[in-house]
Amino acid sequence: MTALRYMIVAAFSTVLVSGCxxxxxRDQLALFxxxxxxxxxxxxxxxxxxxxxxxxxxDTQEHLLELLHQGEMYRLTDRNSESTKAYDLAEEGMKGQxxxxxxxxxxxxxxxxxxxxxxxxxxxxxxxxxxxNTYKGLAFLASGNNDYARVEFNRANDRxxxxxxxxxxxxxxxxxxxxxxxxxxxxxxxMVRNSLQSGSFQSAVDNRYxxxxxxxxxxxxxxxxSTYLHGLYFLANAEGGSxxxxxxxxxxxxxxxxxxxxxxxxxxxxxxxxxxxxxxxQTLPPQVWIVYENGLGPVLRESRLDVPLFLTYGNQQVPSYxxxxxxVYTDRSEIPGSIGAAxxxxxxxxxxxxxxxxxxxxxxxxERFSGILTRAVTSAISKAVLQxxxxxxxxxxxxxxxxxxTIATTQADLRxxxxxxxxxxxxxxxxxxxxxxxxxxxxxxxLGALEIPQQPFTLVYVKRPTLQxxxxxxxxxxxxxxxxxxxxxxxxxx
Numbered sequence: 001m002t003a004l005r006y007m008i009v010a011a012f013s014t015v016l017v018s019g020c021x022x023x024x025x026r027d028q029l030a031l032f033x034x035x036x037x038x039x040x041x042x043x044x045x046x047x048x049x050x051x052x053x054x055x056x057x058x059d060t061q062e063h064l065l066e067l068l069h070q071g072e073m074y075r076l077t078d079r080n081s082e083s084t085k086a087y088d089l090a091e092e093g094m095k096g097q098x099x100x101x102x103x104x105x106x107x108x109x110x111x112x113x114x115x116x117x118x119x120x121x122x123x124x125x126x127x128x129x130x131x132x133n134t135y136k137g138l139a140f141l142a143s144g145n146n147d148y149a150r151v152e153f154n155r156a157n158d159r160x161x162x163x164x165x166x167x168x169x170x171x172x173x174x175x176x177x178x179x180x181x182x183x184x185x186x187x188x189x190x191m192v193r194n195s196l197q198s199g200s201f202q203s204a205v206d207n208r209y210x211x212x213x214x215x216x217x218x219x220x221x222x223x224x225x226s227t228y229l230h231g232l233y234f235l236a237n238a239e240g241g242s243x244x245x246x247x248x249x250x251x252x253x254x255x256x257x258x259x260x261x262x263x264x265x266x267x268x269x270x271x272x273x274x275x276x277x278x279x280x281x282q283t284l285p286p287q288v289w290i291v292y293e294n295g296l297g298p299v300l301r302e303s304r305l306d307v308p309l310f311l312t313y314g315n316q317q318v319p320s321y322x323x324x325x326x327x328v329y330t331d332r333s334e335i336p337g338s339i340g341a342a343x344x345x346x347x348x349x350x351x352x353x354x355x356x357x358x359x360x361x362x363x364x365x366x367e368r369f370s371g372i373l374t375r376a377v378t379s380a381i382s383k384a385v386l387q388x389x390x391x392x393x394x395x396x397x398x399x400x401x402x403x404x405x406t407i408a409t410t411q412a413d414l415r416x417x418x419x420x421x422x423x424x425x426x427x428x429x430x431x432x433x434x435x436x437x438x439x440x441x442x443x444x445x446x447l448g449a450l451e452i453p454q455q456p457f458t459l460v461y462v463k464r465p466t467l468q469x470x471x472x473x474x475x476x477x478x479x480x481x482x483x484x485x486x487x488x489x490x491x492x493x494x
Contacts, residue, residue, distance in 0.1 A: 025065075025415050032069060033418055037296065039469030039488075044419075045073040060093030065122040065415055067093065072135065072419040076463065076472050078486040080139040084148075087136045094124050094132075122415050125368075126166060127223050127360045130159045131420065134226040137233070138461065138476070146237070146480025153233045156226045157250065163221030163364075188385065192378050195309045205373070208305040209326060217363040218257065224355035225291075225424040228254045228264075232289060235271050236457035236478035244275035254354065263352045263427060286431035286456055289478070290341055290351055290439075293463040295334030295422030297357040300327040300414040309381055322384055324376040325412040329365060331358050334422040335467055337442030341460075344432045348440065351425035358422070380410070421463065431458065439473070439489065447471055448489040455481065 028047060035043035048069040052058070060067065067090040074083035124132075137152035195201050218224075231250030238244045248271045255264040273279035306321045340350040383406040429437075437450040437460070450473065452458050457478035464471040470488040477484070 028066075029415070029418055036419060037466045037468060039465070041073045041077050045070060045077075048073070058089055060089045061096045061121045062093075064090055064093035064124060065417065068124070068128065068132070068417045069419055071132070075135060075139050075142075078142075078474075080143045083139045084136050084143075087132050087139070090124075090132055091129075093121075094129055120413075124417070125361060125364050126159065126163045126221065127364050128417050128420075130156050130163075130223045130226045133159060134223070134229055137229070138474075141233075141459070141476045141478070141480050142474055142484035142486075144477070144480055144483045149233070149480050150237065153230045156223075157230045157246075160222055160227060188378070188381060191310055191381050192374065195307075195377050195381070196374065198308065198310060200308050204305065204307045205326075209303055209328065212366045212369050215362050215366055216359055217366050218359055221363060221367075222253070222257070223360050224254045224257055225293075228267075228354060228424075228426065229291070231267070231271065232457075232459070232478065235267075235274065237480075238274070241275070244271065247271040248275050258354060261352055261354065264354060267428060281456065284456075286452075286454070286458070288341070288429050288431050288437065288452055288458045288460060290339070290427045290429070290460045290462065292339050292351045292425040293421035293461075294425060296332035296465050297418070297420035297422055298329045298331050298361055298416075299418065300412070300416050301330045302326075302412040302414060303328045304410070307377075309377065309384065311381065311384060322380045323410055324380050325410050326372065326376060327412040327414055329358060329361055332422060333466065335442055335464060338425055339442065339447070339462060339471075340440035340444065341427065341429050342432075342438045342440070343429050344434070348444075349427050349429045351427040354424050354426050356423045357420050361416075383409070419465075421465070441471075448473070448487065448491065450475060450487075451485070453477065453482070455479070 031047035032044050035041070035047060048066040050063055050066055058067075067086050071083050071086035071090060074080070074086055133152045133156035137149045137156065140146075140149035140152060227250045231247045231254065233247075234243045235247035235251070238247060248268070251264070251268040251271045255261065255268040258264055270279065274281065274284075302325050304323055304325045306323050309322050338351040338353075340348045342348050387406065431437075431452050431454075435452050435454065437452050439447045439450055439460075439462075441447050450460060452460075452475065455477050459476045459478045461474040461476060462471050470490070473487045473489055475485040475487075
């Protein structure tokens with residue numbers, strides 16, 4: 001049997017072994033979401049659990065997506081130790097991907113081309129990596145472990161800073177690799193490169209998918225929620241000028257990205273006043289921040305489109321239309337309005353929107369899109385060549401099998417971390433003199449009465465994915481001096 005025959009048989013075998021994995025991923029996430037939207041976090045946790053190997057370390061790269069979901073479900077059920085352990089393993093998986101060897105990376109790339117991107121281990125967004133450190137910081141704060149919380153908020157900020165450099169290197173490496181293969185005589189690489197550079201191809205993608213240059217994105221790779229919490233943490237824990245500088249820088253950055261948000265500007269001004277000495281801690285009333293994670297974050301849907309690809313036949317390049325499948329982010333539901341808190345005089349302070357998760361992920365997708373598109377085109381051309389060769393080697397039967405393979409494996413990778421919110425809101429209020437803070441829902445009705453300890457800085461963290469789910473409320477000392485109080489509101493959810 002010729003080498004070509006081996007290649008065709010190997011392609012069929014790959015699909016038989018791996019082709020169903022994308023459906024398994026989708027079924028798993030569907031089970032997770034069915035439980036998550038109702039607030040049944042134990043059932044959601046069960047949906048993303050996997051058998052623990054005996055006397056073996058967890059394959060953190062293979063199970064990265066499950067670990068991300070587990071970490072958040074543990075955190076939302078007041079199991080902070082288990083949460084940080086799951087997030088630690090998730091970080092280990094992300095680091096393993098970054099340091100993946102050439103052989104493993106090449107094998108993953110081949111699987112993605114022969115089947116689709118779902119065959120690769122899940123590669124977390126950089127924004128997701130930032131949120132891992134932020135959620136770990138919150139879990140450590142809730143446990144009263146201020147030293148570890150400080151480390152995690154600093155890591156989140158450092159990941160944000162390094163994002164620009166990461167994408168610059170990733171894009172340059174993709175372009176260099178494709179150019180090198182094309183100049184080295186690789187016919188497939190030349191076809192991929194010529195297709196991507198074709199005006200008709202770009203027009204077809206832009207008309208159906210939308211030009212990335214027109215997406216609504218942030219000017220920087222930033223997760224405003226994480227940067228905001230980084231600023232609040234160092235405002236509350238400042239041990240000197242450098243800590244105040246961290247607080248001022250972070251809170252000012254977030255305020256600049258939402259110029260109409262008076263609350264964010266007030267927080268930035270407070271940090272500046274404390275840093276300059278214009279405001280003393282001794283005369284500052286105890287402060288309470290309410291941070292509200294609202295709704296369901298964006299998920300990926302599949303967009304299939306026919307595009308012209310330039311295939312080489314002999315010495316001629318012939319444009320032919322082939323189907324490719326691309327992932328596109330779509331927003332899910334949010335809870336209308338905001339939540340409120342009543343101060344000592346009875347005045348209600350309501351949370352204000354500070355950041356959308358959709359804008360965060362689209363900012364990153366804009367930079368990742370070139371690589372996704374290149375892999376989709378490479379896969380389509382590889383399968384087109386395979387169909388042609390299968391017809392030559394095996395006749396109509398071979399051509400039919402190759403066509404079935406192409407149809408079955410032309411799928412977008414739709415995996416994503418489903419436990420993130422639609423958006424974040426925040427508010428700040430003086431601690432009521434009696435220590436009781438009434439918390440109000442979006443209709444102005446009482447969710448519950450919160451007991452706020454007598455301490456300088458308190459964070460009331462609220463997360464609610466849908467109106468069918470309870471509001472998870474965690475009352476934390478921003479200085480990490482005590483364990484948090486935990487509640488699910490309204491009380492009848494308990």
